[in-house]
Amino acid sequence: MSLRTATGDDLDAIMALEQASFPTDAWSRTAMSAELASPHGRYLVDVEDDRVVGYGGVRSVRGADDADIQTIALEPSRRGTGRGRTLLRALIAEARDRGARELFLEVRADNPVAQALYVSEGFVEIARRPRYYQPDDVDAIIMQLNLRGEGGTDR
Numbered sequence: 494m495s496l497r498t499a500t501g502d503d504l505d506a507i508m509a510l511e512q513a514s515f516p517t518d519a520w521s522r523t524a525m526s527a528e529l530a531s532p533h534g535r536y537l538v539d540v541e542d543d544r545v546v547g548y549g550g551v552r553s554v555r556g557a558d559d560a561d562i563q564t565i566a567l568e569p570s571r572r573g574t575g576r577g578r579t580l581l582r583a584l585i586a587e588a589r590d591r592g593a594r595e596l597f598l599e600v601r602a603d604n605p606v607a608q609a610l611y612v613s614e615g616f617v618e619i620a621r622r623p624r625y626y627q628p629d630d631v632d633a634i635i636m637q638l639n640l641r642g643e644g645g646t647d648r
């Protein structure tokens with residue numbers, strides 16, 4: 494696998510994966526385009542044979558304490574072989590490089606695969622938003638990762 498920064502040229506490929514991965518709550522093309530263009534975060538694509546097979550993004554305003562994992566998804570045939578973990582670790586590193594001290598994300602309560610990945614990388618559940626995902630009527634779990642300490646310079 495090969496990770497690189499996503500650009501506007503990746504929008505079609507990312508939207509195809511977005512719609513396949515989140516059929517009931519995919520982001521709009523307009524919203525995703527704005528995300529890719531934003532200086533306040535970074536999106537990465539996982540490329541195989543010149544084809545985008547995964548993507549993920551982090552919003553992390555430089556100088557801000559808090560950052561958010563915005564999204565992460567892989568093509569179904571590429572799941573379960575460690576690519577998601579590699580992508581997530583790269584996004585965590587990006588947030589840390591931008592100076593974030595806390596990293597947050599939201600995950601559907603009916604997505605045990607993603608939850609297991611996040612827990613294994615140190616995220617902990619801090620809150621639930623009941624029935625947040627509509628029309629599916631599924632709770633959102635809010636998770637947090639402390640980026641301070643572990644050899645870093647705490648302020």
Ligand SMILES: CC(C)(COP(=O)(O)OP(=O)(O)OC[C@H]1O[C@@H](n2cnc3c(N)ncnc32)[C@H](O)[C@@H]1OP(=O)(O)O)[C@@H](O)C(=O)NCCC(=O)NCCS
Nearest residue numbers: 514565566567572573574575576577578600606607609610
């Ligand atoms: C969630 C997702 C990004 C994880 O990426 P992945 O490449 O499949 O995951 P990895 O192979 O890196 O595995 C990481 C961990 O996820 C969990 N996991 C992966 N596949 C799993 C499965 N089939 N069943 C249970 N847990 C699983 C395990 O904890 C695994 O760690 P382990 O291999 O040490 O057991 C990917 O499955 C995906 O695109 N899912 C659909 C989109 C989505 O749900 N995105 C998250 C939205 S919050």
